[in-house]
Amino acid sequence: MTHEREITEPVDLCRSDGALDPAAVGWSRTPVHRANLRGWGRTKRWEYWCVTTPTHLVALTVSDLDFLALNSLYFLEYGSGGREFEVGSIVPFGRGVRLPETVAGATGGADVVVGPARPTGGRVRVEIRHEDGGTRLRARCLTPGRLPVEVDLLVTRPEGHESLSVVVPWSRRRFQYTSKQTALPAAGQVRIGDEILKFGDDEESWAVLDHGRGRWPRTVDWNWGAASGRTDGHTVGLQFGGRWTAGTGSTENALCVDGRLSKIGEELDWRWSRTDPLAPWTLRTPASDQVDLTFTPFHNRSTRTEAALLSNRTDQCFGHYDGRVRTADGAEIAVRRLLGWAEDVHMRW
Template identity: 80%
Template sequence: MATHEHEITEPVDLCLPDGSLNPAAVGWSRKPLHRANLRGWGRTKRWEYWCVTTPTHLVALTVSDLDFLALNTVYVLEFGTGGREFECSSIVPAARGVRLPDSVAGAPGSEDVVVGPARPTGNKVRVEIRDENAGTRLRARCLTRERLPLEVDLLVSRPEGHESLSVVVPWSEQRFQYTSKHTALPASGRVRVGSEIVKFGGEGNDTWAVLDHGRGRWPRTVDWNWGAASGRTDGHTVGLQFGGRWTEGTGSTENGLCVDGRLTKIGEELDWRWSAADPMAPLSLRTPSSGQVDLTFTPFHNRAVHTDVGLIANRTDQRFGHYDGRIRTDDGEEIAVEQLLGWAEDVHMRW
């Protein structure tokens, strides 16, 4: 079932010279083609979010520029009963020293990103996103609350021809978001916490990276759902990318399936059903008309972030867990999804 949305196949500027949304930029693409030539201050938001998972651990790195401040984060989760959780966050007033490029950071032809001191102390965070011939290098350093040194060194591969999902979501001529979501990218490397080293990748290489690249001009308050997963199931390498609520009424969605490197774009809004009272309850995601998605997500951990620091108020329930059910590609192939590791989040943001 082909989407009704316009597919973009040539490079395009996100904005017109006056900073408003370029109508030619509205649509989706199978690789990043937009140049986020944003103008204006106060409502402009830029970020790079990488999450790399193994069957036992995950690590997430965030570099963000929200105009009036930057929030850069390193997060590590060890799965299972008694699993440890580490989070280091650095707030940078006026986003001083944080500069994100107009295209995907660390991709070929784009700029590298480096934030924070080389030897961070206190609440400071060092994050590096660099282009290497073999892929994108992710490095990070910080001190945990327990004063343990935490170091990340990962390499995300770029398989030839692997497709991603880039979408422009237009609320209005002055409020819009460009998002580029990349799933099911092989990764390898290691994470060190104190004297303990955790290897990512290796034999079987069941280590996968997901990128959320965002550039846009946002309203003051917004609510969204985001779900993603990567891994092997039913003889295929599968990446799931789903969004909800924030795209409603815009004519765009950020829903897609990446199967063996090929993207299926889904133009329907998904039906998300979850318990507002119990963040650990299973939730369901379905396409109400096409039947291309019929999944249940069962969480095993909730990363709850509830903050209010004046200019920014954030309520996030980022649930990590597994997807089960079925999906169908554009060519009609039905794929059984079994225990695909990922997340589903529910966010309210005032920024």
């Protein structure tokens, strides 16, 4: 499935001078890297959680980009007329935002709390805390219409559930460690004003984590796709990346089927329309039959930012995956309407 080296023991990401340690380059089924980053200006750290149901989703972000921090809450209710809002706080120089060297809120990792306890205006409170069996996600803010919002979700990690952690090396001084965790059960609620929206009671609810720590080039482009749910009698998590890993010898491509990870060493062939992101996308492994999927979006979260130090163009499309995938042991899984997203991003930071 892959030519990449599997890492099974704890390892530091960096040497004492801040350069990438060659011993850290590889992938693992559980997070084993300690992101002991050095230096300022090109260092990027973040925790991004997205929790979906068949009818709505919520995403929480805590990020430290050195020259600023961005903490945000995004909510989407699917369908015509569904609610959508995002509340984000920009913190100059990341004051008060400290992300740990390991996954926040995980076993053995530090908790993260940012923002005021009673946020007003465009500010947001985000809490990522460890609890027995999982991670508690809490958030609080006001909608643009000044309705109070409260998020309280518990993401559980079934025993033995595997995820993809990988180091992507552009050079000794530019590299990224990412842990992508899919198909994690979640339960709880989001309160908007007097209305309570349930997660995980009568409907499936799944969480995906994007944990990132690295030292990045000034400009980069990437694709990211993920999905979680039940299909063909299995619990399936899809994790795909593109463009930013090309030429590094590493990919962030993997399948998680019933908690077991299949690492994919091929770069995927991504096809989509930049002028019409809501047109169907295709994702395939060009040299094998491991991935053959069509992604059909129903909503585009489009972001355009132009600031002195930051330029961002993001089309994050939510929709469904259909097609087939093949695991490392040769099992073919039919993918039918698996809920997730695919995105096209250009970033200057």
